[in-house]
Amino acid sequence: MPEFVWRAAQANGQLVEGRTEAAASAAVLRQLRERGLTPIRVDDVAAMPAESAVPGRRTRTRVDKSPVRAADVLTLTTELSIMLRAGLALDNALRVLIEMSHKPSVGALLGTILEDVKGGAPFSRALSAHRELFGDFYINMVRSGEASGQMSQVLERLVEHMERLRALRESVVSATLYPAILLGVAVISLVAMLGFVVPQFEQLFKDMGDALPLPTRIVMLLGQVFRSYGPVLLPVLVLVGWLLWRWMRSPAGRVKWQDWLLGLPVLGPLLLKYELTLFARSLGTLLGNGVPLLTALHIATETVGNVRLRQPLAKMAPMVKEGTRMVAAMQATQVFEPLAVNLVRVGEETGRIGPMMTELADILNRDVETGIKRALTLLEPILILVLGVLIAAIIVSILLGILSVNDLAQ
Secondary structure (H helix, E strand, O other), X not given: OOEEEEEEEOOOOOEEEEEEEOOOHHHHXXXXXXXXXXXXXXXXXXXXXXXOOOOOOOOOXXXXXXXXXXXXXXXXXXXXXXXXXXXXXXXXXXXXXXXXXXOHHHHXXXXXXXXXXXXXXXXXXXXXXXXXXXXXXXXXXXXHHHHHOOHHHHHHHHHHHHHXXXXXXXXXXXXXXXHHHHHHHHHHHHHHHHHHHHHHHXXXXXXXXXXXXXXXXXXXXXXXXXXXXXXXXXXXXXXXXXXXXXXXXXXXXXXXXXXXXXXXXXXXXXXXXXXXXXXXXXXXXXXXXXXXXXXXXXHHHHOXXXXXXHHHHHOHHHHHHOOOOHHHHHHHHOOOXXXXXXXXXXXXXXXXXXXXXXXXXXXXXXXXXXXXHHHHHHHHHHHHHHHHHHHHHHHHHHHHHHHHHHXXXX
């Protein structure tokens, strides 16, 4: 019968480990729960390294000294949700997380939160001291869980929300990876041609002067410029890139850059739908957990990264506060499509605005993924064609020069 190594938490938060023979891991989980333990990990001994299979012995791992990141917040939220759902008290669950943490920065963060909770502060207030990490959305979701007494369910929805946003961002990043590689190959190819291939023919064309065809002379001139000023061009390009990055991070530069992106033919509509997806999913999740509409609108608006788009969305909360219907406030922004407006109209009539906003987020998410695939289908051959034309132009210009040399020799 297979043997399993397990790790579980007692009701007081203490961790216990052991080995159990069972037919499957599900049987081990059932036995641990019958003993009043909260399972944390169950591993098959046969699939583990020999050193790791010994209870109480931990394999040496490199200490991660990096600061707390969004992925760490997602991980601890997932683990905390599991422990609370299993019946562990909040302070005991936090102690288990601290003991399980292999990252000092995460352990220190959880230790500070635990001290605040032990001092009598609500969990949401303990998180508020680290607002830059958790954000208003996370904190208000936890506050709604405290008010409703459904903290584990709220944390589960938080995990689902963060997973969806992470998947959306990763799909966007993955979609831009291949075009970026193509662009890098194009740049490297041009550098190789101008820096190493073209100079090989300069001696051959040295005495021909104006007898060379115009394309050949242009390519030879580009090769000379690149060879003479190449060491200077790289620092200049780095400096220009740094200045451009600083300008884009300034308030005025950020607005102009985002305006330019929204105005692009294919990319602009995709960016708009991407930002509206963040807004709709945040608003739907908050409303689904009992957060008041005005508070949810303020928080959901802050999740939108585009400053120009955030301005009309920020007008919705004051309009709703003055008695305007949600549908009318959305129409006044002039950023939502008729489908979004109709979904919210149905939600208002049925009292289900939150589920309708979540449904809208799913629709927009699918539109973004489909639009990215279509844009890549168009962009990839264009990049390949441009790269081929540039390299072919250099080769043809050199061949024209060689043919002109042969003509003069005859």
